[in-house]
Amino acid sequence: xxxxxxxxxxxxxxxxxxxxxxxxxxxxxxxxxxxxxxxxxxxxxxxxxxxxxxxxxxxxxxxxxxxxxxxxxxxxxxxxxxxxxxxxxxxxxxxxxxxxxxxxxxxxxxxx
Amino acid sequence: xxxxxxxxxxxxxxxxxxxxxxxxxxxxxxxxxxxxxxxxxxxxxxxxxxxxxxxxxxxxxxxxxxxxxxxxxxxxxxxxxxxxxxxxxxxxxxxxxxxxxxxxxxxxxxx
Numbered sequence: 001x002x003x004x005x006x007x008x009x010x011x012x013x014x015x016x017x018x019x020x021x022x023x024x025x026x027x028x029x030x031x032x033x034x035x036x037x038x039x040x041x042x043x044x045x046x047x048x049x050x051x052x053x054x055x056x057x058x059x060x061x062x063x064x065x066x067x068x069x070x071x072x073x074x075x076x077x078x079x080x081x082x083x084x085x086x087x088x089x090x091x092x093x094x095x096x097x098x099x100x101x102x103x104x105x106x107x108x109x110x111x112x
Numbered sequence: 113x114x115x116x117x118x119x120x121x122x123x124x125x126x127x128x129x130x131x132x133x134x135x136x137x138x139x140x141x142x143x144x145x146x147x148x149x150x151x152x153x154x155x156x157x158x159x160x161x162x163x164x165x166x167x168x169x170x171x172x173x174x175x176x177x178x179x180x181x182x183x184x185x186x187x188x189x190x191x192x193x194x195x196x197x198x199x200x201x202x203x204x205x206x207x208x209x210x211x212x213x214x215x216x217x218x219x220x221x222x223x
Contacts, residue, residue, distance in 0.1 A: 042213035
C-alpha cells in the first residue's frame, strides 16, 4: 500500500481563522514532508520531519506551524494566513535518506 | 543556472504516439531520479524511480538516465488520452531529503 491520505480535501478560511491540515501514512516511513504548490509550478518544500523531529524548515513564515504527533501522522496548523497562501498543500512520505517520496492528494486551501 | 531544467511545453501529440520527456541537471552529485505524473488538482503520483544510469521499464513507461550527460528521459509508448497530465522530474542526493523538481511538462494526448 503506497497511500498517503490528507484531510480535508478543500478548505476555505478567513485571514483571522485557525485551521489544521492532516496527513496520514501507514507505509512505515519515518520521513514526512509538507509542500506548497501554486498553479503551474512544481511543489515547493516547506518542512521535513525525520523520526518525528523537524529536520528541515525552508524559512517558512511562522503562521504555518507543523507538528508530527507520531510516525504515521503529520499536521500543519494554520493561523492568520494571507490570500497569497492560497495553494495546494501536499503531504509526502519516504524512508529516511531514500529518494522516492509518495505524495497525498493534497488539500486545496483558499484564504479569503 | 537552475539545478534541473525541464521544458514546460505544452506538448501535444496524437494517441498512439511515442512521447519523450526530458530533464537536464547540473550537479553530478545527484544520485537518484524520479518521474511523477500529476493530473490537474491532484497530488503527484510516482511513476518511475531509478538509482543508476541505464534504462528501467514498467509497462508502457521507460525511464532512462545518462549520468555522464546529466540527462534523464521518460518515454511513453502507445500513448493514451489518459496519459494527459503534467510530468515532473525530480532529482535527489543520497542522504539528503530535499528533492529538486523540474518545472513540469504539460502533456496532452489527442484522441
